[in-house]
Amino acid sequence: MSNIKGVEQQTKSKYNEPHVENVLVGLRLRPTDSNDKICNIVNEKSVIVKKSNERFSFDNVFDEAASSKDIFTKMVQPIVQKCLLGYNGSICAYGQTSSGKTYTMKGSNKEPGLIQLSIDYLLQSINKITDTFSNLKISYIEIYNENIYDLLIRDLQEMKPNTSNEYRWETINSLIQFDEIFKLGEEQRHFGETKMNDNSSRSHVILQIAIETRQKCPPFIIRNSYLHLVDLAGSEGLLKTQAEGLRRKEGFLINKSLLALQNVVSKLKENKKDQFVNFRDSKLTKILKPSLNGNSLTVMLLTISQNNENYLESVNTMRFGMSAGALKNTVNANEIQECNTFQSEAYNEMIEQVENYQTQLQEMQQQLDIYKNKSVDEQNTIKQIKELVMEKNILIEDQLKTITEQNIEKQRLQDQINQLQRCNQELISTSNENSNYLNYFRNIVETKGVLNPKLMVECITQTDSCEADQQIKVLEQENVSLKQQISEMKNKFSYEIQDVKDMVSGIKKNKEFTPAKNLKFQSNKDLNGQNENQKEAKTWLQKSLQKTNQYLESLNLLTTLQTQLIEQTKQNMILRNFLDKKEQEYTELERANFVLHKSIFDLQERLSEIQNDDKKENAWKMNSEKSNKQESLIKKRERQRLYQSPTKDELKRNLFRQEQRNQIYEKELNKYMKNLDQISKQKQELQQFSHHLYMACIENNIQI
Numbered sequence: 001m002s003n004i005k006g007v008e009q010q011t012k013s014k015y016n017e018p019h020v021e022n023v024l025v026g027l028r029l030r031p032t033d034s035n036d037k038i039c040n041i042v043n044e045k046s047v048i049v050k051k052s053n054e055r056f057s058f059d060n061v062f063d064e065a066a067s068s069k070d071i072f073t074k075m076v077q078p079i080v081q082k083c084l085l086g087y088n089g090s091i092c093a094y095g096q097t098s099s100g101k102t103y104t105m106k107g108s109n110k111e112p113g114l115i116q117l118s119i120d121y122l123l124q125s126i127n128k129i130t131d132t133f134s135n136l137k138i139s140y141i142e143i144y145n146e147n148i149y150d151l152l153i154r155d156l157q158e159m160k161p162n163t164s165n166e167y168r169w170e171t172i173n174s175l176i177q178f179d180e181i182f183k184l185g186e187e188q189r190h191f192g193e194t195k196m197n198d199n200s201s202r203s204h205v206i207l208q209i210a211i212e213t214r215q216k217c218p219p220f221i222i223r224n225s226y227l228h229l230v231d232l233a234g235s236e237g238l239l240k241t242q243a244e245g246l247r248r249k250e251g252f253l254i255n256k257s258l259l260a261l262q263n264v265v266s267k268l269k270e271n272k273k274d275q276f277v278n279f280r281d282s283k284l285t286k287i288l289k290p291s292l293n294g295n296s297l298t299v300m301l302l303t304i305s306q307n308n309e310n311y312l313e314s315v316n317t318m319r320f321g322m323s324a325g326a327l328k329n330t331v332n333a334n335e336i337q338e339c340n341t342f343q344s345e346a347y348n349e350m351i352e353q354v355e356n357y358q359t360q361l362q363e364m365q366q367q368l369d370i371y372k373n374k375s376v377d378e379q380n381t382i383k384q385i386k387e388l389v390m391e392k393n394i395l396i397e398d399q400l401k402t403i404t405e406q407n408i409e410k411q412r413l414q415d416q417i418n419q420l421q422r423c424n425q426e427l428i429s430t431s432n433e434n435s436n437y438l439n440y441f442r443n444i445v446e447t448k449g450v451l452n453p454k455l456m457v458e459c460i461t462q463t464d465s466c467e468a469d470q471q472i473k474v475l476e477q478e479n480v481s482l483k484q485q486i487s488e489m490k491n492k493f494s495y496e497i498q499d500v501k502d503m504v505s506g507i508k509k510n511k512e513f514t515p516a517k518n519l520k521f522q523s524n525k526d527l528n529g530q531n532e533n534q535k536e537a538k539t540w541l542q543k544s545l546q547k548t549n550q551y552l553e554s555l556n557l558l559t560t561l562q563t564q565l566i567e568q569t570k571q572n573m574i575l576r577n578f579l580d581k582k583e584q585e586y587t588e589l590e591r592a593n594f595v596l597h598k599s600i601f602d603l604q605e606r607l608s609e610i611q612n613d614d615k616k617e618n619a620w621k622m623n624s625e626k627s628n629k630q631e632s633l634i635k636k637r638e639r640q641r642l643y644q645s646p647t648k649d650e651l652k653r654n655l656f657r658q659e660q661r662n663q664i665y666e667k668e669l670n671k672y673m674k675n676l677d678q679i680s681k682q683k684q685e686l687q688q689f690s691h692h693l694y695m696a697c698i699e700n701n702i703q704i
């Protein structure tokens with residue numbers, strides 16, 4: 001903890017002092033198949049041009065075999081490291097078209113370029129530093145035809161120079177994330193085909209990386225720096241590229257901006273006091289001003305082709321590099337100390353708390369050690385008990401296993417016993433059945449001598465026929481009782497009707513001497529002197545009325561009987577339907593008999609087979625023949641009795657007779673109906689007569 005507090009005393013970084021740094025220049029020679037190369041490498045830092053014997057010296061020379069990784073390690077990595085400490089850095093690729101600038105900066109499928117290597121290095125470094133919060137952001141812009149475009153915005157828009165805050169900045173947390181964003185920029189970048197390069201950059205592109213680091217503990221230094229990775233468009237001889245139209249215009253503007261860069265560099269190289277350097281001549285120089293004459297550690301990476309035909313351009317590139325190497329920048333780290341007393345106090349409190357926790361932790365550790373020592377014995381005992389329990393458990397598990405196995409075996413045996421019992425029962429019932437059949441057929445053989453299949457069928461269907469016979473008998477009984485009922489009713493009716501007839505005839509006899517008429521006659525003659533006659537007439541009328549009431553009652557009874565008769569007729573109909581149904585059933589029975597006949601015939605065949613095969617059984621039959629004779633005689637009689645039960649024809653005859661009887665009943669019923677009609681007519685007449693009587697009583701003031 002004292003160490004952390006000691007850091008607190010340090011208020012300023014040692015990098016924060018401004019100092020002068022030269023622009024570093026490296027030369028990369030593009031591989032070529034040509035034997036006639038324009039220069040020879042003298043050593044790691046110099047080349048000599050063959051034609052002019054001119055010597056060019058740089059900070060590093062990279063031959064054809066050198067990789068981009070080599071360039072990164074030697075020239076770029078040191079600057080990237082310093083960017084993390086707050087310095088600005090610029091890496092610019094400069095050279096003739098098709099000399100390998102984009103190959104060096106962006107890389108290819110074969111090897112990563114300086115851009116990817118720088119990002120990877122920054123991300124790895126940031127992850128390693130634990131005492132700072134770090135943040136990486138990128139923007140990607142292009143200068144095309146003297147206009148600035150933001151490559152991270154989908155629809156390219158022209159931007160103003162020196163307005164870096166207005167560019168789109170994307171935070172980068174991983175290489176994969178960077179690749180995605182960079183891919184978007186590359187898709188929007190201007191490329192075009194020229195005679196010298198199939199995929200020539202038609203613009204200068206600048207990838208800007210903003211690096212911010214904040215210390216987590218005192219002195220809470222915040223560092224902000226920018227790393228610019230610049231892929232310049234290549235200078236091109238318009239005759240060589242044979243550019244026309246848009247390509248020609250692009251080439252012209254590229255050359256113009258590069259010339260402005262050369263002028264600025266040569267002016268800066270002179271390093272005269274109060275000398276005016278015109279950075280405003282082109283957008284490129286305006287943007288690169290901080291890299292060339294400002295607070296930036298800069299590397300100028302020259303790329304040249306060694307083919308003789310590019311001699312002039314390559315020499316010019318090297319001359320430009322020499323000039324750039326003479327440039328000096330005054331650099332210092334961009335860092336500020338966050339003067340936050342509150343933060344410091346909070347930090348100190350936190351440190352104190354951590355110390356307290358550490359003390360508590362130590363005490364607890366000591367206590368734990370004591371407990372550990374104490375509990376060693378207990379632990380041993382527990383261990384022994386545990387081992388015992390484990391052994392017991394194993395024993396119990398074994399026993400359980402055995403019990404389960406025994407249970408399964410028991411269940412299996414039980415199943416087998418059950419199955420055997422079922423088989424045994426089936427065997428017993430089959431055996432019983434067989435012995436029954438055997439006995440039965442044996443009897444047949446004994447009584448008939450030969451087996452008659454028809455006879456067998458009839459015997460078997462005896463039971464069914466008996467049932468039908470019984471049903472018919474029941475029907476017959478029902479018919480008899482019905483007949484009795486009807487005859488009773490007939491008698492009853494005959495009495496009633498006779499009674500009614502008598503009454504009617506009595507009424508008819510008295511009709512000529514109706515009391516009403518007499519009364520009228522007598523009242524016309526002498527109403528006052530005929531009291532006796534009136535009384536007589538009154539009595540007669542009252543009697544007639546009583547009689548009439550009795551008739552009416554009898555008529556009501558007759559009506560009830562009439563209803564009963566109708567009911568009986570309906571029942572007769574139902575009976576008839578029932579008989580029809582029975583006949584149908586009999587036909588079905590006959591069909592079933594046929595099927596049975598067939599199956600019995602099969603059985604007979606089977607039996608004869610058994611008889612042939614089983615000689616022992618035949619012998620036994622012979623022996624037991626006598627004893628069975630009596631039994632067979634009884635059975636024969638039984639069969640004869642059964643044969644006497646009605647056959648189908650008899651049943652039909654019975655049915656026919658029954659139908660005839662029914663017809664007779666119907667005729668009788670019709671007769672009764674006719675009688676009933678007559679009675680109802682008489683009833684109506686009586687009612688009319690009673691009405692007349694009633695009216696006469698009213699007319700003559702006779703009280704009823």
Ligand SMILES: Nc1ncnc2c1ncn2[C@@H]1O[C@H](COP(=O)(O)OP(=O)(O)OP(=O)(O)O)[C@@H](O)[C@H]1O
Pocket residue numbers: 029030031095096097098099100101102103104108197199200201202232233234235303
């Ligand atoms: N060191 C190298 N090793 C292998 N191939 C290279 C190397 N340098 C460049 N090339 C190849 O040369 C061709 C041109 O390179 P590149 O496009 O990088 O040139 P350039 O200088 O960017 O051109 P321009 O200015 O027209 O865009 C490419 O096909 C590239 O793969």
